[in-house]
Amino acid sequence: MTHPFEIPPSWTWTNLGEIAEVVGGVTKDSKRQNDPSYVEVPYLRVANVQRGYLDLSNVATIRVPEQKAESLRLQYGDVLLNEGGDRDKLGRGWVWEDQIPGCIHQNHVFRARIIDGVLAPKLLALFANSFGQKWFQQNGLQSVNLASISLTTIKNFPVPLPPLAEQHRIGAALDNLLSRLDIGSSELAAIIQRMDRFRDQIMYLAGVGRLSSGVSRSLAQLPEPAGVVDGELPDIPGTWQWKRLGEIADVIGGVTKDAKRQSNPDFVEVPYLRVANVQRARLDLAEVTRIRVPPKKAEQLRLVPGDVLLNEGGDRDKLGRGWVWEGQIAGCIHQNHVFRARIRDEVLHPKLLAWHANGFGRRWFEVNGLQSVNLASISLGKMRQFPVPVPPRDEQEALVQTAETYLSMLDGMEKAVATARQKAVHLRASLLADAFAGRLVPQDANDEPASESLARVRAEREVALPKQKSRPRRTKKDLPAPPTRVTGDDYQQEALPL
CATH class of the missing domain: 3.90.220.20 (DNA methylase specificity domains)
Structure with a gap:
């Protein structure tokens, strides 16, 4: 062995x-x-x-x-x-x-x-x-x-x-060290949760004009989001206007994959985004699949920088989540479960729309989405009715810069926490390696x-174990005689084949 x-x-x-x-x-x-x-x-x-x-x-x-x-x-x-x-x-x-x-x-x-x-x-x-x-x-x-x-x-x-004696020493040492490591890991996880809440808070406040341009050194000093109940819109500054998404952007659905036509030689193969790629306030492009579509469809759905991608279906908490496309992959399109909103005439900064969808929009999409047995969805018509606050153009750039300053602070803290969590994983592996190689506690010659x-x-x-009696080996002569069969009126016996 x-x-x-x-x-x-x-x-x-x-x-x-x-x-x-x-x-x-x-x-x-x-x-x-x-x-x-x-x-x-x-x-x-x-x-x-x-x-x-x-x-x-x-x-x-x-x-x-x-x-x-x-x-x-x-x-x-x-x-x-x-x-x-x-x-x-x-x-x-x-x-x-x-x-x-x-x-x-x-x-x-x-x-x-x-x-x-x-x-x-x-x-x-x-x-x-x-x-x-x-x-x-x-x-x-x-x-x-x-x-x-x-x-x-x-x-x-x-x-x-x-x-056995050393097992007790190893167990006591691991209980002490791993419990302290678990406490530290739990505290890091709690920090991540608090930062996620801060991120949601920043997106909400930026989307409704309540984010101060004087950036505080403490994220804890951010104002709390106003409570939003079903059908109620949050307060916005008097110089802002409420618009429907369909009034300020061209909103379309994406392509449905036709498995039967993926070998069509007249189709072109292009990368396309799915719900898994469109996360809340970020795009996960680690795994982008490809699809074959008619050339006209590929051109019609080709994403351009500034397009806002919003999920149409999936679990209920995925409805409306999304982010801004920045041209990361040439010729990329999107699937039918992802809506694309292309803002007209630069009336609204794409990030303000995305932050609003990920902030206030979370509750709106939950209320207005439809639930089937396993999945939730929101129709294209309903998505075009999504209420969007539009600030004066001269205020938008400052709002974006303020929100990005706060969010960059969070990004820095998240990287530090991620590094600490990775070190905790390595430390745990190192402790277990020492424990099972006999290096964690000293050996005792008296054990x-x-x-x-x-x-x-x-x-x-x-x-x-039950004692099994050995059976004598049977030879051909020990086998019983073949059974017989009675045939005909004369009762003649005929041997049956074994």
Whole structure:
């Protein structure tokens, strides 16, 4: 067996199936969910088993035979590891701490119950979520849409086993260091949320003329947005005017992809933007797909700098979100779920329109959008009715400069926070690398070597295995005589072929 990395002499390599009872879960039998002999119990699915924690905010129930419910009932200290889903979900998991009485697990979640406490459950889960990720991805099987790993394969997952006494020291050190790291990461995430609120605030205030031209050194001194209820427009300066979007801009929808005509030699291939590319106050151009369309359509929909892109459909919170096109990709067009607003006669700065759509517009689009079963949408006619505040032209440039000053302050802070978060990720990886290579805490020569603990587990399992009686090998002469068949009136016997 090739070992993934070097470990101290007092440690030993083993595999998951040797130190834990690993079992799969229950498959839901939809036809028998009304069976009165079944019992209803909570059960964990792949979505509940996250990397490093359990998400128990939405735990479903299932009806199963009582014996099945008992055999799969989770116990404190069980390690849950995902069997299937997207490839990056393979092997992710965490430790069960008896949060829900009588809970079981589905067939796409494996349960590893460590034998005789030979390895701390949290250490196994941490190892699976860090170094184990690469192993699970290499050993998983990929179907068209999903990846999976078999029970036999996961039992061969290599695991480093430290001495029991050293496990306690490693666990205590990791609890201390990782909890402090988690607190710092939570504080950074809270800062990001506050900056997102400031960004929304700036866009709202810029769009309705309440952003002071005297830039403060503190974002916290920004005025709060006025409350907007259904059908109510925010106050704007007396020199401003309310206009409908259709009055100041040409608004059109984009192209629908016709899969049957993508091989048409008369069509031209061009890049095109989808809903995923049009984010709130930014464009994500990391992955821009291409489409084949008639040359006339490509010319008609070709984006030009200053076009404002606004989403027509998707989740409800995506309606109307968008940003300004600045000519980043030559010949680019947009799909039918993205509207393009091209402002006429420079009556309004494109960024002011985009900030207004992302600020006040968020609530307006939610109120005026239509909801189907899975998706929300807003019609072209309704989009043209979107109310837009238009300031005098001589005020617009100063407004844009003021908003961009505030937003650049946020950009700088976000980069600093992103750098800090990345350092936290590297620090966590470094701590775990040291822990599982035996470098986090000192070794003690008085500790019982891990090989002895493992030997006891092997001996106990050998005793627990049922003794199988060996069967004598059968030869051809031991086989029973061929059966016979009665035929005809004379009762003649005929041998049947084997």
